[in-house]
Amino acid sequence: MIHEIHGVRVLDARLSLSLMLEDPEIVTPIGIAVDTEDRVYVLESHTHLPPKDYAGPSFDRIKRFADTNGDGQWNEVMVFADSIIEGLNLAISPAGELHVITSREVWVLYDRDADGISEERRLLVSLEKPEQVYAHAAMLSITFDASGQMYLGRGNTGSAHWVLAGSDGSRVSGYGDGGNILRADADGSNLEIFSTGYWNPFDLKFDSYGRLLVADNDPDSRGPNRLVHAVEGSDFGYKSLFGGSGIHPYLAWNGELPETLPYAVPLGEAPSGLMNTNLTTFPSDYRSQFLCSIWEESRIVRIRFAESGLSVTGDTEVVVEGGTDFRPVAFAADSKGNVYFTDWVMRYYPNHGRGRVWKLSAIDSSHSLAPETAYSPAHEHASVTKWKALREGEVDAAVLKGALQSKDAFERHAAILALGKPESQAILLEARYDPHPAVRMGALLALRRFRLDDGMESAKNFLTDADPEIRRAALIWVGEQGFTPLSPHIRDALSGPGFSVELFETYLETVKMLQPDFINAYQAKAKPNAKQLPRALPRGFLSDFISATDIPGEWRSAALTFLENPSEHRDLLVRMLSEEEDFSRMVDLIRIIVPLSDPKVADALAALAFNPEMHSEVRAEALWALARQPYTEWQEAIALLHSSEEAIAIEAARFLRFRANDPAVKQAMVSVLEDGSSCESEGLRQQLMLAMYEDKGKRPAPIDIPAWLALLEGSGDVSRGRRVFFSTVASCAACHAHAGIGGDLGPDLSHVGKSKDRRGLLSSLLLPSQEVSPEWQGWYITMQDGKRYEGRQIDVGDNDIKLYTQQAGFISVDKKDVKDYGLVEASLMPEGLLDRLTDQEIMDLLAFLENNKEE
Template sequence: MRFIPSTQFRFLCFILLITSIFSCKNSREETDPVVVGGVTVLDERLELTLMKQHPDIVTPIGIAVDTQDRVYVLESNTHLPPKDYEGPDYDIIKVYEDSDGDGTWDKESVFAEGLFEGLNIAFSPEGNLYVVTSKEIWKFYDEDGDGISERREKLMAFTQPKQVYAHAAILSITFDTEGWMYIGRGNTGAAHWIVEGSDGSQVEGYGDGGNIIRARTDGSELEIFSTGYWNPFDLKFDNYGRLLVADNDPDSRGPNRLVHAVKGSDFGYQSFFGGSGIHPYLAWNGELPGTLPYAVPLGESPSGLLNANLARLPRDYNDQMLCSIWEESSIVRIALEEKGLSVTGSTEVILQGGEDFRPVAFASDSEGAIYFTDWVERVYPNHGKGKIWKLSAKENRDLVERRYQYDFPKPNKNVEKFQEILSATSDFDQLLEQLRSDDPFVKHAAVMALSNERHWENLEEAINGESPAIRLGVLLALRRSNHPKEGALSGKFLEDSDPEIRNMALIWIGSRGLLTQRENLEKALVVGDFNTTLFETYLETVKLLEPEFRVAFENKEEEVSKRIPLKLPDNFIVDIVRDPSKPTQMRGYALKYLENPSAEKDLLLEFLDREKEEEVLLEIIHTLADVPDKEVANALLQVSLSTNRPINIRAECLSALSRQPDEVWKEIIPLLEVSNENLAIAAARYLRAKSGEEAVKLAMERVLNDGSSCDSEALRQQLMLALYQDSGERPDSREIAQWESLLEGPADPDRGRRIFYSNTSLCSTCHAIDGRGGDLGPDLSNVGKSKDRSALISSIILPSQEMSPEWQGWYIEMKGGTRHEGRQIDVGYDDIKLYTQAAGFVQVEKDDIADYGMSENSLMPEGLAQRLTNQDLKDLLAYLESQ
């Protein structure tokens, strides 16, 4: 045997160790992820098992596990069932049990049935199963422990409205360790709602957002704990007693979000102001003072939450949450970290399925196995499919410290600090100083404490303090306090030097209907330079203080609050536009609110002729685009030809000209050969509709073949598409990653805006941005926050691949052969209403209908990309991303 010196031996061992590590690493990297039933397990330390599937279980929603590890599953049969649904006309709670411990369920029973629109289930700390339906909270009793309920008790219920939409009603439930249960309530579509508890206590709202309602576990002592949600589909406590809520987003303001709900918190949404989520009185990420930001952005349609420490998972899952992302067919882990007195974090996908994987709710057993339900198909109505899965760690080592459902929260100095500020009762100066904090949760706790009646006198004295942060906090505290002099107090803030404070004063006055300040509102606009945010808030406040509206709103004359007309006084906008004493920017910005721009044609043309401010000019041009008139067309033409006007304004006039009836195309031809790329592109796009005309064709070919005048690739693409319908070689529509690569590179959002409003793309026919456009599709004013670049590309290239259920298309086939297509279908006993692009709401009698149903394809037509060049698509994406 040959002797190896110790140093050489150690070196050799080191080399072998390193080689082994890299070999193992490369081996792991090269190993394909495990796929189980079409679901990819992206964390190799986890294993996934299919426990049950249709026809044994159909459309499962809620899931819970009892102390004997029996798994309870809420099977839905009443969730918008289609007319040909073959299942029972009630929901069922099924129980599954592994009696011999071999990992499979060998016993099945029915715990309870006869439920309607069941949505969630959970066991209380006392061991009773609570069931959430769209309208009620039920407590079920299994007194002999055999897994079959002998009786049930209704603890809470909507007494109003009589009818609710299941996805905007009571949605979720959880319990703390102090005898409270927390209920997630959806926004009820702006209807007047009342929920009554077992002791007769009530909470109600009219046009507010969704809420977290808190009550004792016997259904008594109801109170609104937190508000400002869209639809809070699940809520769970973390290890430190923080209540985390998974909230879906409005139609046009995202992302979906995980929020940290605290007492009195407001997360910014109110259904009265519409489903888009876009309104000066609304916020989504703490944009308005008095609202709180979200903790973590989530993917589309988060449905269920689970504290990872309740499961048997690898150690790095400690203090994390799991979340099911229904729309994106995935489950993510949410890594949380402290941020001030709250948390922030990020997500990572651990399970990724395909079109037939729609995870919903979670539960874990005493061994740490996770069970979750799978709706399977991405349609809301019951469809007869469903699955139940089990997820757990492969190895029983190096795992998280297990906790159990109702363990007392672990100590946390930030949670304790929040409660300390919130409960402060006497130290006014210290609370006032905390209003300067950069932490919104510190400020919220201080505002809550300051709103107590014992501080009212001191708050009045602090209104004129030197610090804007303190003055703003004082405003928020007074607004929350229900001070008897709030009308006079709110008016004092209208002339504050800080525009954010004046903006919040307007919101305070409008939201509370403080009519004594109606004549003073304009004061908020005259301190400092013109501010578009203030102006928009001002207009909405004027509407809210209209006497006719106030009477109807306060008397709840409409069951649904947003049906009450909310409008400005007659000629209000016209008077602003015509008043030369108003700032020019205000008059220009007011143009977008003109109800009848044609009636103000002369004034608009005068504006166009003399205005120099580009931002105001753009509003004038956008308004004139919708005024079909020979004189208007000529004025737009002259600006587009004028070498004294900015290029951006000339190009915008060309875009507006395309929506004018008069044909002035011959005079546009010379603009194809101008040296400025953007102007030449705008001319080429305008002339595309006339590319069959010999003069246009020859001019385009001349520019295309002249290398010196066509050194712009973007212009070349525009001409090629106009002449030969050639958009170049492109990937298959399903290869989104390749489309992303193709559409990389420089882009111009100003050109993208012109594309959005052009007759080429037709985007603005159905979508609006900043108040201009149609309403058949979602408002895109905040789409840059709601969707990433990949999702934007996918929605353009494959509009039918991921259709949000809120924007599901429907069709009605009439017996006479007529076909209506639209959204927002309302099926009554005798008739059907459908919202269409061409005619608004269409109402037809059922007796005249041959068939109706959901459209397989999106209302957004396929083939948009074929009408645009690659550079057009880049520019359009840049514009959308800028929103």
């Protein structure tokens, strides 16, 4: 039987849910912790983007709740601490001391007279730079291991230069790197980076075997959100230097690059809190699992683990779910094995005055887990033992080389760390020339990590390795280290066997990274955010590359898609389009040439579109491109409505949609509708009905997602979907980019199919305001004269306000001329966009967005 309370359902009938507190007794709760006497501490947020008229206090506070009479209810409440700014989470250390992490600091709070109020606090770690940063991209999470060492999660700071200081003056810093997991002693001393490559690691907890698991949110276009197993020196692939999309040849998200590790478990949108179920009295089948709150999806899931090499993998199952007014955040367990968790309630990031705290418990404890204490000594585990033996044991060449050839990335990583030990240096130098590419790759990564020499000679040799993945890793090494003396040699990486687009993209990015302007600007931290630093190819680089006769044709063809200013190469592109014979390269050329509104371009496209001997996909692509050109002979497209090739007929109908009132067009469209077409296409019929009669057919209400899924059941066409995405009808590309083409007012959608399923994609299209991540939150500025601007990335200064808009990019207005500004309640993406499209066009668009293959 499913248990439900206040619209929140427990899907496991063996568990029960109790509401412990709700507003106004608790508002916008975020962090939670339980001490050894089962007193519950809740961090109440009041400083997270409070609206202008917010009635709450001007600081966050920690409330302490206790059940002193044993009736299961909290009858004692005290404000344990206040004067906290942008608090994020709480943790009790093994010594029993309460810690609070804010966006900028870590404090330990003392109640030495045991009166329930903290009268003393000590600063352990502080974020010295940047001076301003969004709270969810700075300091985020805190936990301790059984020995008392402290682990902290730091967000990517939007690529701003950051400096963290420990209590002993130890400092770590970065500029353009990813988020980190940091480690320090219990008193905040000996601060160091433990793991890197995160977006925003919102929570982290140890399992019962001493493995550190981290819930990481995903970049704009590189999903999914993920649970990762963080080990010493691990890199999970993200670097903020390359922007917020997460898409760049130097980046990885699931171990795609050899120096990075894969995630353990994919998670839903906005994972916020973690809990080791061994601390509970849940049923015994919950043993050695985790709970995870999925804030955006209004769910709590159990994570079931399976061993995978020296790490874990797993899957998730929903345990608790609610409606839009259920937003679970953080967990804590008491000594009886009950789980308490906070609930932000509303899908609204600024403080809003709502909140709840819940208790999740086992109904029958007769077949339950015996709860462990939070800092029990770690249990023995074979994979943990093997990791330590590889990392810390005696050096053995055969063992290390064998580990480098393992299919398990964690075993390879342990071997690479072992190669960095002084006693391994001879093995490392020998491994550079090993016949097995995996061993050579391990040597490259160890040399790159530990910098046993200046690295340039080794990197140069690896640029000519027979293995293309080693050559690619060498390019990244050269680029990240700024090895400018190797600039004349990096093209050698394209000379060996193994063509791939990824290798070519990496080569181009390495050329950019070696430009003196970029290196000087990066070293000087010339921009507040590293992602703002321009990285550009030398002028004429690509045109010279394309024209070079000593470079194989496949590499030169690949270069075409990277031309940044095709208008400067119009004549070359038109000539190549007329001479090219490979149909896939012709399609690439059409996609490159389409922004060039020019009569010569239009004539070249028309020659393809109306050539009956040409491949149908080329003709359809040319028709799509021709719609953007100054082409006066558009009547030629009328005859194509009768084409036997569906792609051509549909594209002709879309081409003519806004000319449906022309008598010749109307007659042809009516003829196809009444007499049928050669291709008998339902997609074509829908196009004509929409053009002639604005008839889209019967459709469900936007909120009825199941009915929409049923309506759109069936397959779409990826190529047609791409043409829909970039069409002037759908206008998707006005705000969103895909594969480097399009606008940037909204998130890059190149890999959206990896983070959203069909339901999620359709929901975003139909109900764009239901899910808006904070970095895409809309803002408005209303001027004294009544003019209104809308955009994102607002920056309110002392004298002016800056806002990023679709029409003009960043605008700046004088603050004295501003009447009002604030959050836009709805998404910047307007509703009703699908009203412009036929059902088949929507199916094709979904197929395109779901497709994860490189085109």
